[in-house]
Amino acid sequence: MKFKMAVCSLLLVCLVLLFSACSSSEDSNTTTSENGKTNRDEDVKLTFYTVNDNNTFSEIIKAYEEVKPEVEVEMINAQAGLDYIQKYEALQASGNAPTLAMLEPATILKYKDSFLDLETEKEKYQNLTLSGTVERNLFEGKFLGVPFTTQGYGLLFNTRVVEEAIGGKFDPESINTQEALAGLFEKIKASGTTPVIIHGANWSLGSHYMGLNYALQSKSNEDNLNYIEGLKNGEVDLSNDNVLNGLIDTFDILKEYNLRYDDPLVANIEHDGIDFARGNAAFYFMGDWAWANIQPVEGHDKEYGIIPVPISNDPSQYGNNEIPVSEPFLFSIDNTKSSPEQQQAAKDFIEFMVTSEEGQSAFVNLQRITMPYKDVKVESDNLLSPAIQKYAEEGNTINIGIMKYLPGDHYAEIGSVMQKYLTDNIDRQGFIEEFGDYWQSKGE
Amino acid sequence: MRQNKKLKNIGIFLLFGGPTLIIFSAVIVIPFIFGLYLTFTNWSVATGDSTFVGLSNYFEVFTDKDFLTSFWFTIKYVIACLIFANLIAFFIALALTSKINGQGLLRTGFFTPNLIGGIVLGYLWQTLFSQVLPYLGDQYGWGIFEKSWLGDPDKAFWALVVASVWQLVGYLVIIYMAGFASVPKEVIEASSIDGANYFQILRKIILPLTIPSIIICFFLTITRAFLAYDINLSLTDGGPYNSTEMVSYHIVQKAFLSNDYGAGQAQAIVLFMAVALIAITQTYILKKREVEA
Incomplete structure (x- = not known):
């Protein structure tokens, strides 16, 4: 009888520990995502929803964290296709919108009120991209997503x-x-x-x-x-x-x-x-x-x-x-949950992706896409793009x-x-x- | 003292049943209730608003022509799967329980398709139907395979049935074999001494005594075929031109592609009721025919 009681109480203790472990880890998660800061004050963590085809984005993130070690980019890698939108909708509906997301224009339009208006960045990207690129990606006049690939x-x-x-x-x-x-x-x-x-x-x-x-x-x-x-x-x-x-x-x-x-x-x-x-x-x-x-x-x-x-x-x-x-996909920044520090970090990260040599090289060589930018430092081997670029x-x-x-x-x-x-x-x-x-x- | 014992009982139940209960509620009961609630609203992910709309989603279920078409298509698919999977499994099991060589190997062979997930299996058969068979058909002039089966609505239906039956049979064979094993040898011996031939033994002795297995197999086939989604997605993707959209597939399209969650969920509830009703009726009818040796 005593033995039985002992076993029972042991199991109970395990159970309690299990639940407390679950809840405590959850707590630490929320504190990070809510104010976007980890231990040190200047550290920023941002989440990035994307499709990591051929490791394109893991390469870029690795390069970026070397340049800016104080920023941590956590990638949420999803599968392309219908599931891609569904999973994003699930994140939105559960109040866990990622700081930065690679999205189709139709999805951006659907959630247009929850993205950061990039008005202050607009002129910079107008100068960086081929003419007309920014203009055809405005949402009722607002610049909500940065283009990086043209098809x-x-x-x-x-x-x-x-x-x-x-x-x-x-x-x-x-x-x-x-x-x-x-x-x-x-x-x-x-x-x-x-x-x-x-x-x-x-x-x-x-x-x-x-x-x-x-x-x-x-x-x-x-x-x-x-x-x-x-x-x-x-x-x-x-x-x-x-x-x-x-x-x-x-x-x-x-x-x-x-x-x-x-x-x-x-x-x-x-x-x-x-x-x-x-x-x-x-x-x-x-x-x-x-x-x-x-x-x-x-x-x-x-x-x-x-x-x-x-x-x-x-x-x-x-x-x-x-x-x-x-432009089938754009980079958009969340304006519902993200802190101003996270939003700024996301802006800097986008700029790094599309203008740095590491970023461009990953897009052009790994993802084999055509970038709508004037100054692409990496030459593409895509023999179909030149005619389209023309x-x-x-x-x-x-x-x-x-x-x-x-x-x-x-x-x-x-x-x-x-x-x-x-x-x-x-x-x-x-x-x-x-x-x-x-x-x-x-x-x- | 008695109170104490009662408390202890509850404690022990919670200790062992509690974790399962919590998980069961979290992944089955709560989503089901929330889903039921959704059917009375016009909930939208994008706007987050969920106005109460009463029963209008349910009215929409029965006016959605595509839903009714896909429901009818699913019923045909279920009937075809039910007949072919069970007939084939029954006779394979019969063959495997009679004394043939390499029984273990054959059993494993028949069971393997069941271990392949529906998505992989669908892609496998897709390659067979759209690449391999047309190639062979071309080479050897087999008219039936010259064109891909997946490009024609009627043949695509049979392609679905073939792939599903191939997957189901292995599982059913195991159940039927267990059923045959439980038929007492004395009864069969007695009947053959009385002069019954093999066919008579099969019909009058083996069949009635394996009714419990048949009930399980029918139940499994009906529920699995009704709720088939993965194979539909990977093999035909609803095509050609939405002609092979089964009801689960249609519901997913409705909810997530057309962004009509309320109506999609209402269709899912109707499907749940229909499947539950059919499965229970089927079990009830067959149970009546159960006999004991």
């Missing part, structure tokens, strides 16, 4: 394959109408090569391809927003919507000459990259991030370019000479700022309507009906 997309082409097919030098600017595109595809097909690859995933079709529809309605973002409002109210006459129908016309051309004609929905990004890199297809509807799948391919071709997706037969049409360029530098870009106003399920829902169209499951009339239905369901 552009359109019809990538493999220069060798195209030039072999047409038997001479290829001038990408000559393809600025649907007729010219169809003519070129016919020539390439006649030479024995497949003209184009459509990646059949919902994000590529729904977000990238159909995203053009909202951006090309007008050069003004406000008009485009009104267009979306009109779609929700069912006021847009979709059968006579020139941009939408133009995009479908062009899609018909792409569909006809697609390398994946027999099995268009397989959507394997590695295979598509390999086929494009080896010249099994001349064009590929994708962006400069495709380099991540092309670079590792043994014997890949060395010269690539890009052309816009033409949406009409008028060479001067907006969109026929411009490609969409955007469009950006010449200002021939489409403002796709409207994308951040699209509903979260847009890419999946409209992507699936596009997939139905791609597999001839529905015709144009069916497409327009389902497209209209989706938008009207958002207006209810």
